[in-house]
Amino acid sequence: MTQQPILELKNVSAAYGRIKAIKDISLKVYPGEVVSIIGANGAGKSTTLMSISCVLPITGGEILYDGVRIDGTAPDLLPARGLCQVPEGRRIFPRLTVEENLDMGAFFRKDKAGILHDMNRVFQLFPILQERRRQHGGTLSGGEQQMLAMGRALMSRPRLLLLDEPSLGLAPLIVQQIFRIIREINESDGVTVVLVEQNANLALQASNRGYVLETGNVIMEDDAQALLANPDIRKAYLGE
């Protein structure tokens, strides 16, 4: 591809205190793609996303978004530039209503008509949220909370959406629904998606390309189909 990547990590390292969580990670994401990052527990997947969102300061390397370095900027400035994350464990605001949660996603925006339009789009994607819009976020089921977290992120009109473990702790049927919607966001709204998953099979099926992380290093990158067919990957991550 000759296109400029929307997101590029060049030799990024990050650490929690003295424990290095990711070492020299390089990856590229092109506009319009769905890229998944798979790996076992503690491989550094969530750390990578937190570094991209600038919540965790990196100790080395560069992060480029739209060709501009973003590492070291304040995390709260990124949603306005179209980079938004759905954090692991959903982290919705339990005592705000569904509607207010969604409105928080558009916190930096001032265009009321646009916000209303986007809220309707979210309700179209997740009809259950419309039914529950007066309820407190904390009273929703796990699947509904995941939908709310995704809807909240979509309210910032992201161009690049980072999804951290969207299938965590959800029933298989709900997981399928979530992944269907991830595809729809990507295809009809043109949002580039970076997907972090332990459920490698599902993630790769929904993606164009994938990176495999192990103990803080990228050990493989390939087309999703090729990774799915790779015997090593099948053995290590797909349980065969």
Added chain:
Amino acid sequence: MTIPASRKLWLGYAVAMLWLYVLLWPLIGIKPEGLEFATSTEIWAKLAVVSAILLALWQLKQRGVFDFVSRPAQAASQVFTKAADRVPTWIWLVFVLAGALVFPFLTERYAHDVAISVLVYICLGLGLNVVVGMAGLLDLGYIAFYGVGAYTYALLSVHFGLSFWLCLPLAGAFAAVAGCIIGYPTLRMRGDYLAIVTLGFGEIVRIVLNNWMSLTNGPNGILGIKAPGVYWWQDGKVEHIWLGSLEQLYYVILGLAVCTVVAVYRINNSRIGRAFEAVREDQTAAELMGVNTLGIKLLAYAMGAIFGGLAGAFFASRMRFVSPESFTFIESAMVLAMVVLGGMGSIPGVILGALALIALPEIFRGFELYRMFVFGGVMAMMMLFRPKGLWPAKRMGVRSEEKD
């Protein structure tokens, strides 16, 4: 109730009474003249009998012995609540406000004094409510801003003769600046650490006031502060008068309290207020949604400080005297207790809390000796039976429905 459950209950009662005696006797029975058992045993026996009777009554109630009384009473209260619900909120507000306006005509001096205290604490409680209830930042040094406001007006009035009304916004502004200065380094901390650091800063402010002799006159305080003045129609012409009497001051603080209530209500229902809540609920998530968390926390801190500063300026003008003694930690704890007792984040709750903690001890002056004892007991009871406060906040659901 079954027999084993009943036996368990009475066993618990016996253990509790034994424990009570173990606690009570050293308090009352150990004297310089020697050990004494009679008084403590007598008090203990009285308490034991009363609680046994209460327990027995409760047990009978559980069995339904009093149903013939409680059923109709419950039905009546339900009817009453339903009828009360049908009256729109603004009518209640008008009633409360009208009551507050005619209050000085129906009561005498002492009541005015208490009412002024209550209103000052309502302002303080509502200000702290922005910080603690809405933004979830535990602030144990809130009274520092009250002090800053009070000294701002005191110094400007004594040295420059500036009027109260001019100093009121200045006091708020100085308190906000103080809030930012204290908040900027501390608000990066979370939870317990924040509480400890704010406690420290609160004490620093008091100690500075106590020791900066050349500016604040130290522990001697500042005398000769002017009351608020207004131009008023008197004897057929407009004249400048001082609002020195208690009724006049009552109306000043009532106005200030109403402004505070309106301001806090508006903050509560604004997007900024929601951002406060988002930061309280989940700071990282709020950050990921584009909320500048440090900025929002500073804003909450400064807003809370403003209300403290305004109340402080009034306090100085009402007392005509300020000294560091009025701004000790116990005052901070008192205001915090009001917020927690009334219900965090709830405006009527905080008002109720201020009423309960200021007015009730005045009414029960006769039991002054036991005030702290009762205070502790009531707090423990509240945490057990109404952990969310007297009038818990429920704004989320309510407000969304109002939008329709």
